[in-house]
Amino acid sequence: MIKHSKIPQKLETNQPASLETAKELGLLPEEFDKIKEILGRTPNFTELSIFSVMWSEHCSYKNSIVWLKTLPKEGPRMLAKAGEENAGLVDLGDGIACCFKIESHNHPSALEPYQGAATGVGGINRDIFTMGARPIAQLNSLRFGDIHQARNQWLLKGVVKGIGDYGNAFGIPTVGGELFFDECYNVNPLVNAMSAGIVNVGETVSATSYGVGNPVYIVGSATGKDGIHGAAFASKDITEDSVNDLPAVQVGDPFQEKLLLEATLEVIKTGAVVGMQDMGAAGIICSNSEMSAKGEHGMRIDLDKVPMRQENMKPFEILLSESQERMLIVVKKGREKEVEAVFEKWDLNCAIIGEVTDTKRLEYYMNSQLVADVPAEDLVLGGGAPVYHREYREPAYYKENLKFNIDQVAEPKDLKSVADHLIAHPNIASKRWVTDQYDSTVGTATMTTNRPCDAAVVSVKGTDKAIALTVDCNSRYVYADPQKGCAIAVAEAARNITCAGGEPVAITNCLNFGNPYVPEVYWQFVGAIKGMSEACTKFQTPVTGGNVSFYNQSSDEGPVFPTPTIGMLGVLDDTKTLMTADFKAEGDLIYLIGESVNDIASSQYLASYHNISASPAPHFDLDKEYAMHQVLKQLIREQLIVSAHDVADGGLYIALLESAMPNQLGFAIESEEGIRKDAFLFGEAQGRVVVSVKPEQQEAFIELMATSETEFSLLGTVTSGDLKVDEEHLGTVKASKSVYQNVLHEILGA
Amino acid sequence: MKFGVVTFPGSNCDQDIIDVLSKIMGQQVENLWHKNHDLKGVDMVILPGGFSYGDYLRSGAIARFSPVMQEVIQFASKGGYVMGICNGFQILTEAGLVPGALLHNANRKFICRNVYLKPATSHSLITSDLDLNKALKIPIAHGEGNYFARPDVVKEMEDRDQILFRYCDEHGNVTAESNPNGSLANIAGVCNAGRNVFGMMPHPERAADPILANEDGLGIFESILKTALA
Numbered sequence: 001m002i003k004h005s006k007i008p009q010k011l012e013t014n015q016p017a018s019l020e021t022a023k024e025l026g027l028l029p030e031e032f033d034k035i036k037e038i039l040g041r042t043p044n045f046t047e048l049s050i051f052s053v054m055w056s057e058h059c060s061y062k063n064s065i066v067w068l069k070t071l072p073k074e075g076p077r078m079l080a081k082a083g084e085e086n087a088g089l090v091d092l093g094d095g096i097a098c099c100f101k102i103e104s105h106n107h108p109s110a111l112e113p114y115q116g117a118a119t120g121v122g123g124i125n126r127d128i129f130t131m132g133a134r135p136i137a138q139l140n141s142l143r144f145g146d147i148h149q150a151r152n153q154w155l156l157k158g159v160v161k162g163i164g165d166y167g168n169a170f171g172i173p174t175v176g177g178e179l180f181f182d183e184c185y186n187v188n189p190l191v192n193a194m195s196a197g198i199v200n201v202g203e204t205v206s207a208t209s210y211g212v213g214n215p216v217y218i219v220g221s222a223t224g225k226d227g228i229h230g231a232a233f234a235s236k237d238i239t240e241d242s243v244n245d246l247p248a249v250q251v252g253d254p255f256q257e258k259l260l261l262e263a264t265l266e267v268i269k270t271g272a273v274v275g276m277q278d279m280g281a282a283g284i285i286c287s288n289s290e291m292s293a294k295g296e297h298g299m300r301i302d303l304d305k306v307p308m309r310q311e312n313m314k315p316f317e318i319l320l321s322e323s324q325e326r327m328l329i330v331v332k333k334g335r336e337k338e339v340e341a342v343f344e345k346w347d348l349n350c351a352i353i354g355e356v357t358d359t360k361r362l363e364y365y366m367n368s369q370l371v372a373d374v375p376a377e378d379l380v381l382g383g384g385a386p387v388y389h390r391e392y393r394e395p396a397y398y399k400e401n402l403k404f405n406i407d408q409v410a411e412p413k414d415l416k417s418v419a420d421h422l423i424a425h426p427n428i429a430s431k432r433w434v435t436d437q438y439d440s441t442v443g444t445a446t447m448t449t450n451r452p453c454d455a456a457v458v459s460v461k462g463t464d465k466a467i468a469l470t471v472d473c474n475s476r477y478v479y480a481d482p483q484k485g486c487a488i489a490v491a492e493a494a495r496n497i498t499c500a501g502g503e504p505v506a507i508t509n510c511l512n513f514g515n516p517y518v519p520e521v522y523w524q525f526v527g528a529i530k531g532m533s534e535a536c537t538k539f540q541t542p543v544t545g546g547n548v549s550f551y552n553q554s555s556d557e558g559p560v561f562p563t564p565t566i567g568m569l570g571v572l573d574d575t576k577t578l579m580t581a582d583f584k585a586e587g588d589l590i591y592l593i594g595e596s597v598n599d600i601a602s603s604q605y606l607a608s609y610h611n612i613s614a615s616p617a618p619h620f621d622l623d624k625e626y627a628m629h630q631v632l633k634q635l636i637r638e639q640l641i642v643s644a645h646d647v648a649d650g651g652l653y654i655a656l657l658e659s660a661m662p663n664q665l666g667f668a669i670e671s672e673e674g675i676r677k678d679a680f681l682f683g684e685a686q687g688r689v690v691v692s693v694k695p696e697q698q699e700a701f702i703e704l705m706a707t708s709e710t711e712f713s714l715l716g717t718v719t720s721g722d723l724k725v726d727e728e729h730l731g732t733v734k735a736s737k738s739v740y741q742n743v744l745h746e747i748l749g750a
Numbered sequence: 751m752k753f754g755v756v757t758f759p760g761s762n763c764d765q766d767i768i769d770v771l772s773k774i775m776g777q778q779v780e781n782l783w784h785k786n787h788d789l790k791g792v793d794m795v796i797l798p799g800g801f802s803y804g805d806y807l808r809s810g811a812i813a814r815f816s817p818v819m820q821e822v823i824q825f826a827s828k829g830g831y832v833m834g835i836c837n838g839f840q841i842l843t844e845a846g847l848v849p850g851a852l853l854h855n856a857n858r859k860f861i862c863r864n865v866y867l868k869p870a871t872s873h874s875l876i877t878s879d880l881d882l883n884k885a886l887k888i889p890i891a892h893g894e895g896n897y898f899a900r901p902d903v904v905k906e907m908e909d910r911d912q913i914l915f916r917y918c919d920e921h922g923n924v925t926a927e928s929n930p931n932g933s934l935a936n937i938a939g940v941c942n943a944g945r946n947v948f949g950m951m952p953h954p955e956r957a958a959d960p961i962l963a964n965e966d967g968l969g970i971f972e973s974i975l976k977t978a979l980a
Binding site: 161164165168169170171172253254255258259262346347432435436437438439440441442443444445446447449450451459461575750 | 759760762763766769770799800801803804805806857859860861862863864889891893953955956958959961962963964
């Protein structure tokens, strides 16, 4: 159907754009045809730019939405489901809701690590406070190439400083995260930032626009030429020429963000706001079109009224600019003064740039001349944006991985050398070089600063509740087997929340993959979605939203490991149920909950000690894992254990060491017969948790465990500092800790 | 006791200190907005942590010129109690209310972690009730906390007992290893010669609530109340 458009004189005189220009902007020939059909004429350059960014992968999810729709979104706690708002909204009970989301800033960070990462932090926090929630915790998930390469060190240092400088000044604690190194990330580092905020149920603001004649405001920073075509840039492979795209990277100003946060939350309280959305990817055009489409209205905008940083900006530049720290607000007509007073108080720009119309079109004027006229609905996801079914094909490596047999790997005689290797590996060792650069204690609510814990736990002030947060994805597992690997990522996140004494309630995801037009890459994507669906259904943790980042791939080195980062939210109804991961006292009994398996597949041990990369994902049984979590919750509730720590990267030995180090304690354990010692100690079979039990509670502990189906075994006891396995001395906590604590410092400097 | 907590636009620890003073210590607290000249008759002014006006130039360099600071400077000159924590300490040095300056940390990085503090004197409002032999575990979170003053100034401060806290190890030993940021003589907190203006880089308000599993900072607030109300 051809939609009728008034074709103003001025537009006719604007030069119609050509197919070549469309291609240069990243549009396909059939997309160009579709635009002509929608407009009933050939678009001019400004309009073509609008479609190119709104239909880019970044904004339209055109190559992923078909599969994203298959993810479980329903749940009794869902107040805003995936895709409905800027971030997911989950009911925590007692009138309190948590708004949380994770987002990638991979491509900007690959070129300009400091600003790329900083603006990633800014963007994700705006997604939270644009809904009326005050952020109370930030996390991040970072992946880099070989840490010994100078370029990767430059990237890591820049990214960490960027996250720190922005998040610290913004004043919200960074409470958790992950850091992983593998050569597959040499060209494309991954920088995923997550934020969680708290809001009273019923006091949120929607990203919508309606009410003919209501004024449309732009508030916050002035608009400059930074970040133009950033969304389109994020939808391309990284090449050597990408450095020429540098102006596509935005520049952040955390002080402005802090002002915007306070002003935004204050303006919501006036009750004068109809709808609000932050300016993220694709700038003004994105918020105009998404809000208008949602509210089923149009807008008439005077682009020359937008406060600008520089002179002579062209209409397309104003529309597409990704200048940071800006919001679009639609206000009830007649209440302008109340709104303007708030922004005056915080010394922020606040300008009316247009008004709401009933045309459902976005009409842009520059110096009173119409420069673009497009229907809002046709620009957006779920409206007219293209949707593609991509071809996918199982890659050859998958079957090769399945041929792996543990018997082909010689069992090392010297277990201490393996332990020493793992303790000193950057993927295992302490990440304090990074985390010390983030303010984790501002807000006086981070409960896990002085309590080692598998998840970050942040109290919700004014209530007895706390939220537990974690980000998890072992991308080596996902590469080995996308479906199983992604299910493991969800299970590990749930395990971390459960070990912390929380109840898993929902997830957000950041799906980092290579080029979706490569069938083998798309196969990884499809597999990951299937695995996430299975596990999220099992754990009753709906997917509240997130972000897809394709094209994490270089022309020379191919795609990164498929990395579907899972950000999970858990709730503690009472902060007193918090469970810590550290051993408490010499003589306490150490138990393993879950089953020991003769498995070393995809472990850090196999990958870096034996240098074997072809193996399947580690052992994983979703049903048993789920059952184990339920038992663990009961143990915590009945106060039968004094610590709980999950077995993850590095296997049981590293889990024990991590529990031992905080209080300078050790362990003496016996291995299990019938299982190779290296598999027992360093294998990464899933579904296991190390707990410690006071001797006087041993009987009650066993009694409870015996009534469950979950396997458990006595490993040994907590010692004063010796680390012993089957009477063999593998080290002391003092020596191991001094290595573990300083691995990154040794490589990266003070 | 009536406290006034200043909010500069980039303050981000104002609510934290308000929470401790009002909810934990049960005191009356007034919020003082940076654009105002009114100190609302408070007994003590607290300058909280944060990034006052963005602090892209030098931490606190702009804040000292703000309207509220003109009143705070007046208030201090008349003997009024003023305490600056972290960014507040930086603002006090910029305003010349306490000696010295806070440089970039020696490792040029922001540092957030628990450190230990040894109270150096009981002869001040904020340390009066502290055990001089007990190291306090208190978090720091700053990029510019490297205390510096000219040698003669430090000598004079030491002679006048103006050093309030020194970084130490968990046993209270003041060592080079326990100095997190390169501060001269491990100095973590000082007062002015008139002993009514106090500055410290560590955040006692982040260690004053059982929910955080660390209440080592409480003694500082208890000292203030005991001495001021005595």
